[in-house]
Amino acid sequence: MVDLTETSAPTPGETTVTLPDEAQVIAYLNRDPLLLTRHPQLLEQIEITHAAGSAVSLIERQVDLLRGRNQRLEARLEKLLDSAKANEARADKVLKLSLSLIRAPSLAAIAAALKTSMKDDFDIDDVFLGLHAPAYRRHDIDGIVPIEANGAIARAYDNFLRTRLIDCGPIEPDKTKLLFPKADVLIASAAVVPLEKDKHLGFIALGSRDLERFQPRQGKLFLEMTAELVSAAVRARMN
Known part of the structure; x- marks a missing residue:
């Protein structure tokens, strides 16, 4: 070797x-x-x-x-494949949600379809669907909450309603009682998403018992897509 x-x-006489x-x-x-x-x-x-x-x-x-x-x-390849499979499965679920909302014959049916899809397909524990009072003239539809200008919800979410930016993260107990009063479990984190950001239609909130489910820096694409689908379905049934 x-x-x-x-x-x-080197030894004496040896060339260095x-x-x-x-x-x-x-x-x-x-x-x-x-x-x-x-x-x-x-x-x-x-x-x-x-x-x-x-x-x-x-x-x-x-x-x-x-x-x-x-x-x-x-x-790395295995991770990419797993991510691709997860995205494909999520896309199928979003398609299923969109079909449910399109086929819903009324606002009450839209609220019910949204809640069922979120629970069954996305493991969301509870859903809030609120519409601003000027746009939502009826206040007696099951599953839809009117958002009064000076009401408790508007005061609690004053900053969100002003900026209309998606808000994800742990949710405070007082806000949990406002948005998810009938939840079967204690809601620990939530995603609050505006409906028709420029027209102040209202907002949806997705609640989870998992404190880590919704985080401030998570991706927002799925939430934005869901809000757009709900907004379109609500507008179609309001007109």
Whole structure:
């Protein structure tokens, strides 16, 4: 085996050979990357100390590195495939929701379809559907809550109603009582989403018993799509 880690002192009368330093070796290999191709025996002769302490040949070390890289690529590919499958399943559920809302014959049916879809397909524990009083003249439809200008809900969500930005995260107990008074479980987190952001139609709130289900920095695409579907269905039944 060739060992480049040590050089012994020259004996009297022996010619001194100056070995290149690391930078020179690296520079040379960069200039001539085919060196090891022309001298493949070096791949087996050069020893590299393994992390465990044993010595392995350069070719064995390369195989080990390639194996590790391959494992990382396989893990990444598997993660991408899992994400694709999850997105496909979610798209199917959104399509099912859209069909349910389109086919709903009344506002009460829209509220019921939304709640059923969220519970059965998206594991949402409770749903709030509120419409602003000027747009919602009837206040007697089951599943729909009127949002009065100076009412408790408007005061509790004053900032949200002003900015009309999606609000996700843990929900305070007093707000839980306002939005989900009949929930079968304690709602710990919620996503509050405006309906027709520019027209002040109202908002929906999706509640979950899981404190981590809705987070401030989570993706908002699904929530926006749901709000658009609900808005379109509500407008169609209000006109």
